[in-house]
Amino acid sequence: MKTYDVIVIGAGNGGLAAAATCARAGLSTLLLERHNIPGGSASSFVRGRFEFEPSLHELAGVGAEDGKGQIEDMFTRFNADVDWHTHDSTFRLVVPAKEGDKDAFVNENGVSVTIDARMPVGFESFARKLDELVPGSYESCMKAFDLSERMFKAFECLDDLKKLPGSIKDLPDIMRMVSHTMKETLDALGMPKKAQDIFSTYWCYMGSPGSKFDFLYYMAVLHSYVKDGTGIPRLRSHEMSLAIDKVIRDAGGEIWYNSEVTKVLMKHGKPEGVVINGEKEVYGKYFICNSSPNTVWKDLFTKRDIPEKQLKMLNTRKIACTLTTVYLGMNKTKEELGITDYSVFIAPDSDSDKQYEAAQNYFSGYCIINCLNEIIPDCTPEGTCQLFLTTMTFGDVMKDIKPQDYKRFKTKVAEDMIETCEKALNISIKPHIEEIEIALPPTFARYLNTPWGTPYGYMLEKWDSMIPRTVQYLQDQPFDNFLFCGASQERGDGYGCAYYTGEKAGGIVVKVIEKEGK
Amino acid sequence: MASNLNSLKAKKFLSMLPERQARFNEGKAELVEIEDNAMALAKALHPKRQYLKIEKITERGEDCRSYTLVPDGEKTKSLAYFGAGKYLTVFETIEGMPVTRAYSISSSPKESLEGRYVLTVKLVDGGLVSKYIFDNWEVGTEVEVSAPSGNFEYQPLRDAKKVICLAGGSGITPFVSMAKAVADGDEDFELTLLYGSRSYESILFAEELAELEKKCDKIKVVNVLSDKGVKVKKGDEKGLLTAELIKKYAPENEPYSVFICGPQQMYDFLGDELLKLKLEKKYIRHEMFGEFHNPSSQEDYPEGIPEKITVKVRIQDEVYTVEGNSADSLMQTLEKNGISVPARCRSGECGFCHSHLLSGKVYVPKQLEYRRLADYKFGCIHPCCSFPLTDIEMEVPTAK
Numbered sequence: 001m002k003t004y005d006v007i008v009i010g011a012g013n014g015g016l017a018a019a020a021t022c023a024r025a026g027l028s029t030l031l032l033e034r035h036n037i038p039g040g041s042a043s044s045f046v047r048g049r050f051e052f053e054p055s056l057h058e059l060a061g062v063g064a065e066d067g068k069g070q071i072e073d074m075f076t077r078f079n080a081d082v083d084w085h086t087h088d089s090t091f092r093l094v095v096p097a098k099e100g101d102k103d104a105f106v107n108e109n110g111v112s113v114t115i116d117a118r119m120p121v122g123f124e125s126f127a128r129k130l131d132e133l134v135p136g137s138y139e140s141c142m143k144a145f146d147l148s149e150r151m152f153k154a155f156e157c158l159d160d161l162k163k164l165p166g167s168i169k170d171l172p173d174i175m176r177m178v179s180h181t182m183k184e185t186l187d188a189l190g191m192p193k194k195a196q197d198i199f200s201t202y203w204c205y206m207g208s209p210g211s212k213f214d215f216l217y218y219m220a221v222l223h224s225y226v227k228d229g230t231g232i233p234r235l236r237s238h239e240m241s242l243a244i245d246k247v248i249r250d251a252g253g254e255i256w257y258n259s260e261v262t263k264v265l266m267k268h269g270k271p272e273g274v275v276i277n278g279e280k281e282v283y284g285k286y287f288i289c290n291s292s293p294n295t296v297w298k299d300l301f302t303k304r305d306i307p308e309k310q311l312k313m314l315n316t317r318k319i320a321c322t323l324t325t326v327y328l329g330m331n332k333t334k335e336e337l338g339i340t341d342y343s344v345f346i347a348p349d350s351d352s353d354k355q356y357e358a359a360q361n362y363f364s365g366y367c368i369i370n371c372l373n374e375i376i377p378d379c380t381p382e383g384t385c386q387l388f389l390t391t392m393t394f395g396d397v398m399k400d401i402k403p404q405d406y407k408r409f410k411t412k413v414a415e416d417m418i419e420t421c422e423k424a425l426n427i428s429i430k431p432h433i434e435e436i437e438i439a440l441p442p443t444f445a446r447y448l449n450t451p452w453g454t455p456y457g458y459m460l461e462k463w464d465s466m467i468p469r470t471v472q473y474l475q476d477q478p479f480d481n482f483l484f485c486g487a488s489q490e491r492g493d494g495y496g497c498a499y500y501t502g503e504k505a506g507g508i509v510v511k512v513i514e515k516e517g518k
Numbered sequence: 519m520a521s522n523l524n525s526l527k528a529k530k531f532l533s534m535l536p537e538r539q540a541r542f543n544e545g546k547a548e549l550v551e552i553e554d555n556a557m558a559l560a561k562a563l564h565p566k567r568q569y570l571k572i573e574k575i576t577e578r579g580e581d582c583r584s585y586t587l588v589p590d591g592e593k594t595k596s597l598a599y600f601g602a603g604k605y606l607t608v609f610e611t612i613e614g615m616p617v618t619r620a621y622s623i624s625s626s627p628k629e630s631l632e633g634r635y636v637l638t639v640k641l642v643d644g645g646l647v648s649k650y651i652f653d654n655w656e657v658g659t660e661v662e663v664s665a666p667s668g669n670f671e672y673q674p675l676r677d678a679k680k681v682i683c684l685a686g687g688s689g690i691t692p693f694v695s696m697a698k699a700v701a702d703g704d705e706d707f708e709l710t711l712l713y714g715s716r717s718y719e720s721i722l723f724a725e726e727l728a729e730l731e732k733k734c735d736k737i738k739v740v741n742v743l744s745d746k747g748v749k750v751k752k753g754d755e756k757g758l759l760t761a762e763l764i765k766k767y768a769p770e771n772e773p774y775s776v777f778i779c780g781p782q783q784m785y786d787f788l789g790d791e792l793l794k795l796k797l798e799k800k801y802i803r804h805e806m807f808g809e810f811h812n813p814s815s816q817e818d819y820p821e822g823i824p825e826k827i828t829v830k831v832r833i834q835d836e837v838y839t840v841e842g843n844s845a846d847s848l849m850q851t852l853e854k855n856g857i858s859v860p861a862r863c864r865s866g867e868c869g870f871c872h873s874h875l876l877s878g879k880v881y882v883p884k885q886l887e888y889r890r891l892a893d894y895k896f897g898c899i900h901p902c903c904s905f906p907l908t909d910i911e912m913e914v915p916t917a918k
Contacts, residue, residue, distance in 0.1 A: 036871075036872045036915050044890050044892070046888050046890060049799075051890055051891055143523075147523075171528075175532075176526040176527070176531070178531055179526075180530070189522070189523060235890070239891070242893070242895070242896040256834045256916070258860055258917070258918050260918070276834075297549060298549065298551070303549055311548060312542050312544075312546065312547055314545070314549075315547075316545035331799060331800050398555035398558075398559055399553075403563055403598070403599035404704070406599075411674055418675070430675065434799055434800035435800075436675055440556075441556035442556045443560070445554075446560035451556075453557070464538060464541070468534050475539075
């Protein structure tokens with residue numbers, strides 16, 4: 001019986017990066033995936049004459065001038081062939097006015113709003129625009145970017161602590177950013193409240209509100225978007241996933257699809273193999289797992305084999321938000337529909353904490369509308385365009401929905417989201433829908449096999465944020481030959497984060513095996 | 519740097535690591551099941567397999583039978599609910615050869631809650647699976663099926679309030695389910711069924727449809743009979759499903775959708791007729807085309823293709839080399855050699871058989887082309903509608 005050097009469980013972004021890293025280093029690598037295609041969230045699906053992007057909004061770390069953005073750099077190193085399209089704006093935030101709002105004004109769409117912020121790329125431009133919208137915010141905004149610039153340099157030290165003395169003078173500020181929330185830090189920098197609301201528009205990408213996650217974590221996202229703009233693969237995320245699939249194969253790795261790990265086999269208190277689809281056993285020396293720890297401990301291990309700490313971790317952490325997405329194939333162009341931006345965040349309230357509270361209910365009026373044709377004009381046939389609308393929710397929001405109510409419920413949520421966008425942008429969507437698909441938490445649960453269908457792992461709260469997770473990564477792993485990667489790990493959700501954790505876990509295994517060889 | 523940044527205590531950082539581990543330490547060391555209705559719904563609606571047995575067989579003329587299927591009570595306790603229009607894939611093994619077929623569910627969604635699906639099977643001339651079913655399925659026979667699948671369904675945000683359903687022959691089955699769902703109040707649209715048959719004798723579900731029409735004023739049934747000598751009853755029509763006929767029953771000043779399900783010839787004929795109606799694409803929806811045969815009859819099929827081909831296939835860590843015929847899809851070739859392939863729709867659409875073509879060339883009829891764009895770039899195919907033009911090397915996921 002063949003024993004693989006590494007068995008990777010799950011071909012999500014983390015698993016793909018891990019398997020590619022191991023295979024390229026010459027390790028015998030087996031990647032196991034329960035679905036018939038790679039990528040997890042990073043995939044695509046076809047309806048009629050449209051091919052939809054299921055989850056990707058934009059990638060940070062693609063399109064940097066030096067080509068050294070994190071994601072692009074990894075694909076280049078892997079020699080993985082992806083055709084990138086880049087985009088040089090960040091986001092537009094629209095907060096429709098409520099009755100009695102004193103600061104309401106009518107925007108370019110003829111809608112009464114309290115905020116309409118279309119934010120450019122470039123630190124200076126971003127800060128100037130913010131200052132134009134909220135006078136007196138320029139300085140604090142530039143300070144925030146300066147902090148994150150220094151922080152990025154310090155980041156390099158995380159992987160190699162010996163580099164630390166070089167940036168020792170930055171240490172106190174970095175320690176401050178890591179140990180304080182977004183809100184605490186922006187307050188300390190003296191940023192006006194309304195400017196903070198605009199500044200923290202991407203909060204939902206973090207899966208928790210600005211009073212919960214640390215400043216550094218948010219800035220890791222905003223900084224790279226503002227610095228370099230964003231990118232997206234030409235052929236939906238399926239292109240990225242198949243590109244890495246090819247890297248793994250070309251390097252001699254194996255990928256078995258439709259091969260769900262249903263049990264982990266133990267020997268002397270350590271994993272030694274897995275059972276696939278309840279029948280076939282394969283053996284390995286090391287394991288990298290891209291599945292949700294909740295699913296892994298519940299389904300793949302017998303109780304007595306689970307390290308106590310892992311159970312304690314499960315019971316301490318909160319599951320991050322889950323998503324609802326409506327995919328629309330439109331029989332009109334974006335110009336005909338009156339869509340002018342790639343990404344518009346529509347918020348019923350500008351304050352992220354209030355938005356977060358509202359998102360405990362099913363649909364709170366918070367909705368992001370994306371139009372892929374803004375970045376890839378010919379991503380749909382002539383005369384058409386595709387939109388996707390996203391909202392997030394926290395908790396087990398499908399309670400009380402029975403199978404026979406589900407279709408009606410789904411349609412209702414989609415209709416609410418569509419109407420919210422129609423109103424906020426003063427456009428007409430409904431009459432022009434040629435294809436529609438609605439993904440609710442059960443859809444994500446089905447494809448991702450995570451609790452509540454979350455694609456985001458665990459909530460990154462102040463006490464369980466990126467830096468402590470990174471520093472304590474190894475001591476949080478269950479066995480010395482079994483490492484987790486993906487959204488549940490140190491960097492939380494996001495394609496770049498998952499790739500990073502996968503590549504890192506793969507790198508650890510490569511090093512350990514090299515050492516063993518010597 | 520701003521002086522007031524100093525109001526934040528840098529030392530707080532030092533307590534973060536111990537605090538985190540201390541928090542974990544306070545956690546319960548038990549496997550606590552969290553309530554997860556999202557996952558529960560996903561599992562209820564999309565079981566991997568459903569294990570059923572035949573409770574009843576209804577003859578519908580000489581060459582058509584309805585099979586009432588109920589849970590086997592052991593591996594399957596209740597049935598997955600579905601939206602009217604969906605199909606089940608049936609898994610069978612015929613003389614050691616694993617095969618699958620997709621059949622539209624002709625019972626209502628409501629009946630699935632009562633533990634009952636009805637599949638209606640027409641005996642196809644020279645059909646392998648339908649003949650097997652007719653010869654072997656009896657009351658009590660165990661049958662393995664997929665979760666309800668497919669996209670041929672009414673969608674209120676996309677489709678018009680009025681739907682003209684065009685059915686031919688056994689293509690009536692999804693419309694029977696839709697009509698029942700409308701009558702039950704589970705779907706809300708006006709359904710006008712133009713049902714093409716050769717003669718009154720060949721109409722399937724005649725009584726059920728008449729009853730549904732009587733019971734529910736949102737349903738209208740018009741039989742359209744094509745045999746020359748047929749005497750047409752009041753309210754029915756003679757001839758074929760033409761643009762003119764559709765116009766006659768379509769609303770005049772409001773949009774309507776057209777749903778189509780029937781044999782290949784009907785799709786071919788309707789293609790031209792529908793053009794005359796100048797409908798927006800969004801208002802035309804058709805059920806999948808079904809398994810494709812005789813690729814060489816297609817205009818764009820290349821010349822000089824050898825009849826015999828060799829297929830080398832890798833599934834997990836096993837490699838098989840088999841002989842096949844270029845007239846068969848790669849899926850059929852593998853099945854004929856006793857190799858199971860993941861299969862659902864067998865019409866190119868669902869992508870369930872997504873596989874890697876490692877070497878060789880295939881022909882895919884353009885009407886069955888539902889691959890993702892990146893699939894072309896990286897050499898991925900749907901074996902159910904890929905016909906080999908050369909010897910082939912491929913990798914196929916295991917059929918679990």
